[in-house]
Amino acid sequence: MRIVHTDQIRDTIAMMCWEACYYLPQDILEGFRKASETEESPLGKSILDQLIENAQLAAEEDRPYCHDTGLTVVYADVGQDVHIQGGDFTSAIHEGIRKGYKEGYLRNSIVSDPLLRKNTNDNTPGVIHMRIVPGEQIKLTVLPKGGGSENMSAMKFLLPGDGVAGVKKFVLDTIIAAGGRACPPLVVGVGIGGSFDKVTEIAKEAVLREVGAFHHEEHIAQLEKDLLDDINKTGIGPQGLGGSNTAIWVAVETYGCHITALPVAVNIQCHAARKNTKVI
Numbered sequence: 001m002r003i004v005h006t007d008q009i010r011d012t013i014a015m016m017c018w019e020a021c022y023y024l025p026q027d028i029l030e031g032f033r034k035a036s037e038t039e040e041s042p043l044g045k046s047i048l049d050q051l052i053e054n055a056q057l058a059a060e061e062d063r064p065y066c067h068d069t070g071l072t073v074v075y076a077d078v079g080q081d082v083h084i085q086g087g088d089f090t091s092a093i094h095e096g097i098r099k100g101y102k103e104g105y106l107r108n109s110i111v112s113d114p115l116l117r118k119n120t121n122d123n124t125p126g127v128i129h130m131r132i133v134p135g136e137q138i139k140l141t142v143l144p145k146g147g148g149s150e151n152m153s154a155m156k157f158l159l160p161g162d163g164v165a166g167v168k169k170f171v172l173d174t175i176i177a178a179g180g181r182a183c184p185p186l187v188v189g190v191g192i193g194g195s196f197d198k199v200t201e202i203a204k205e206a207v208l209r210e211v212g213a214f215h216h217e218e219h220i221a222q223l224e225k226d227l228l229d230d231i232n233k234t235g236i237g238p239q240g241l242g243g244s245n246t247a248i249w250v251a252v253e254t255y256g257c258h259i260t261a262l263p264v265a266v267n268i269q270c271h272a273a274r275k276n277t278k279v280i
Contacts, residue, residue: 002136003083004280006092009138012278013096016142017072018104020276021064024055027211028187028273031248035185035238044243048185051238051271066272069106070144072097072126073204079135090128098122109147129201138280143208149186149270152178155200158262167192167264168227174266175231175247180240183270186247187211188231191265194255203265206251208275215252224250238271 029052036048058065074093078084086092101108101123108123133139154174158166171190175182189206191199214221228250237243257263 001081001083002079003085004138006084006086006089008280009084009089009092009140010096010099012140012280013074013093013142014100014103016140016276016278017097017100017144018106020142020144020274021066021069021104021106022062023059023276024065025273025275028248028271029055031187031211032185032271035245035248039238039243039245041237041241041243043241044238044245047238047241047243048245051185064104064106065274066146066270067107068109068146068148068272069101069123070146070274071110071150072101072123073143073145074126074128075139075141075143075205075208076128076130077133077139078130079137080132081134081136082138089130093128094124094126097124097126139277140280141208141275141277143204144274145204146183146270146272149178149182149268152182153200153203153265153267155196155203155263155265157196158264160260160262162262164223166262167223168230170264171227171266172230172234175236175268176234178268179236182268183272184236184240184246185238185271186231187269187273188227188247188250189267189269190227190250190252191267192252192254192263193257194263195257196263198255199257199263199265200267202253202255203267206253207267207269207273209249209251211249213251217254220252220254224252227252 039045191203236246
């Protein structure tokens, strides 16, 4: 049995928040570089090159890559042989978000009541997904999710008979409806299966997958390739100003579902595809 104190969880989350907002992941940067090499639109290429420069400046100067430092989504895989002491686990994560956004000078974007719209002024509450897993470690992932791309995400129950063609159509319709409002080039997470809540969960998890890491099932990997190709044929392009690189990556995750249903969710991630993972 390994003991982990909540202070360590709090401080780790705090550091992860500002690191995620300052330093764009290397797989995303590499996606930008490859997109710049293939972009057919001179304006689109210029935009991609500016995004690369922006990421470099943000890292060099320890500043947020984007002014929208997002809703803080936290994934916690907690080993079943870990004993947490010093307080409540969930409270420690929220305290870490509060500390990280204050000390990192990050924008507070969260309102306490969705109708009254009063800002909490500390970017809490975050959204926490926790799983109990084997082992004596805690794996934490922070995903700062920008409002523009999140607003353009969608979910729908298709009929089982709609099949792969129906899934492709829904994904493509969602991307076209988003247009430039989701701040492309995008990372697109697609969930297929599960329930009303599960399908949106796995769609968001999909955006965390490394760019270029295809699904282990061959037919799903082929779907990912087809969707990426179809999305980039829309011509929406970088920042919605036209071009051949509307998305740098599409990741699909699946889950078992009821015989009467084919739920599909699309979680759009903007070019500020930030993520940070650490293990305690």
